[in-house]
Amino acid sequence: MAEDREPRFRRRKTARPGEIIAAALEVFAERGFAAARLADIAHRAGVSKAALYLYFPDKDALFRAVVGEAIAPNFVELRVMARAYEGPFAALAPLLLERIARAATTTRLPAVAKMIIGESRNFPQLARVWHDQIVSGAAALVSDLIAEAQARGEIKPGRPRFHAFSLIGPMLMGLLWRETFEPIGAEPIDLAALARQHAATVLSGMLAETGR
């Protein structure tokens, strides 16, 4: 998605928008939209402030580009993986959660999630894009997987959407915890371990077998 600058002059200018987006992602993630300064972004990208305007008409557009470029790929990948899977839900769920845990560590997913949550009110159109293209897609994907598992008799009845929340919510919480409290010195969360334990819990329940 960075292959959109025509290379008429053969420099490495092609990389510029990507570098700017990467820099902007960092700054927006650190400060939020309003508090982020274009000067910082330009400095971090190694270009002048004015150069930003060669690629993006204004700050809003840059923010939109950041959110779009930085995240969508993750979900595309997720979808492909999930759809390619053949096998019982009980085996897929741990894989899904572990994938989220890995994405949280290797990508800026947590930072972007924070940005979406924090700035959605100031960027309704952005929240809409996100909802329509990413979140509702992901939610629908998981819900569908669950509904299909229900149809196969693997999973108890219940609204698939809520089941999706039961499955994903703890990972989201872990990832926001990491983003919010670890920078101030709070004890870190081992997201991979959380993924493993939660997968077991959400599939089989917390209650001990005793009373059953």
Add this chain to the structure above:
Amino acid sequence: MAEDREPRFRRRKTARPGEIIAAALEVFAERGFAAARLADIAHRAGVSKAALYLYFPDKDALFRAVVGEAIAPNFVELRVMARAYEGPFAALAPLLLERIARAATTTRLPAVAKMIIGESRNFPQLARVWHDQIVSGAAALVSDLIAEAQARGEIKPGRPRFHAFSLIGPMLMGLLWRETFEPIGAEPIDLAALARQHAATVLSGMLAETGR
């Protein structure tokens, strides 16, 4: 919160800080810290910009006051409720989740959660206060309840902290969903229903009895 009509011209100073905090909560929740304008807060509180400075030394202090005043009470209440409870964890858990669902509807808890998540990087000291006084307290409370239930043999082994994430995470996700996507027209989430279904799921698991 605003159930008083102005006597004539000036009001009694006692109510002012509360009115200002209420107005500030709304504006900060809508725009985030940096994008919030003191002029808006003042206007919404029915006072001049300068009047804000009679009660709070600067914008930071006002933000801190908002977070502190608006939320802590909820958690105090929660703790009292949980500690007073006598009975099996399987009965307490639904009560807890339902309480969170209710708080999410009747208070500004979701808005404040969003603010904390969005502004923590710019207000490390605020994040610290939140962590130390509210979040880690709440997390410890739930973890302790779970650990005690494990000691009684009611709950399976596993790290109590992760079990707490399994329990609470979906509610947090639902509450952020409401705050983030409902304003743009996404389908609403029935948090009370989510609380009920998730309580059942997290206690007994999603897997159908079949395969056991």
Add this chain to the structure above:
Amino acid sequence: MAEDREPRFRRRKTARPGEIIAAALEVFAERGFAAARLADIAHRAGVSKAALYLYFPDKDALFRAVVGEAIAPNFVELRVMARAYEGPFAALAPLLLERIARAATTTRLPAVAKMIIGESRNFPQLARVWHDQIVSGAAALVSDLIAEAQARGEIKPGRPRFHAFSLIGPMLMGLLWRETFEPIGAEPIDLAALARQHAATVLSGMLAETGR
């Protein structure tokens, strides 16, 4: 000049304007007119800001009152002393300089001089009052004393006004030095000693007798 409040209610209110002027003198002397805050003055005088307006219509008037009240008396006294003197100029001059040195130590004369110098451009009418009522009076007094001494043959020819500068200038310089540089730790000036040495110098000259 402080006897202008009618004492209809017999409290010690009569002292108020004087207390305010004293407080204002300190604050104006420390900060200059523009940087002085009425809040500080009120606080130092032990009254509310609003109370200031019971005695002075605005900040300008208070400043004028400070300058008028605080200084004029010194000069009146000086004039009386000088005019009462009978004897040669060579004996009067040391007395005059020593009197200035003492006033610089026991009164806020240096501070007020600094204020006049610093704020005259912003208060032309004040500079005018000062010039007309105080400075030109004092200058004329000294000039006259010198002219009379010249008429008696005690002092060399030369413009009396310039002789007055030769006589007074070093004391002014010493007093401004004290006000300006001693607060930052510069070596202090012994004004009394300066007065003695300068009196001798200005009367008999710096040159050694050798070449005469």
Add this chain to the structure above:
Amino acid sequence: MAEDREPRFRRRKTARPGEIIAAALEVFAERGFAAARLADIAHRAGVSKAALYLYFPDKDALFRAVVGEAIAPNFVELRVMARAYEGPFAALAPLLLERIARAATTTRLPAVAKMIIGESRNFPQLARVWHDQIVSGAAALVSDLIAEAQARGEIKPGRPRFHAFSLIGPMLMGLLWRETFEPIGAEPIDLAALARQHAATVLSGMLAETGR
């Protein structure tokens, strides 16, 4: 200082700081630090308020720059001149005083002196710089010249520092008089004439030969 016409629109950045400092000197000299408005300075320099911040981080820094740039050169020149001089003190003194008189007419020295005096309390670090780099240097220079003359037997005993006050004080007084009272219509002082008469007076004394 402004001998360049704008080429078309933007100017060459090199000249800007100097133009701004010149404008700031005027405004600070007229109003004092606190009462000076950045808007006035910007307007007088022919730039926007924001442009000021391209060259100086804040108002304080601009003030410091003004004081530093506007004055130090004068003293450097003075020192060179005095040190280069070979000859009796009785011949040097009139040259020194005349030089001060000329500087008072051709430079903004009096205005800056007024600023230093008026704002030293609010800018202790500025007063310190001034004292350490300019004033104490100049005072030491004159004191040293005097001490050397004393060693050669040209000048009477007495503390050189006080002799320096006797020498310089009247010129300072004249220069402050000009700055303070001439704007309001007081009779002007002829500083060159003052320099001449005072040189004679301070060297040979005011007393007529009669009584000796």
Add this chain to the structure above:
DNA sequence: CATGAATGAGACTTCATTCAT
């Protein structure tokens, strides 16, 4: 293509001054 320089608009904050009590 790229940028240094510049700015208009607007934000936070301060403070002299007023007013109902």
Add this chain to the structure above:
DNA sequence: GATGAATGAAGTCTCATTCAT
């Protein structure tokens, strides 16, 4: 007479955005 409370006006400073080069 006195004040706590309030505010309008203004000032400093910031920053997204533009433009000539």
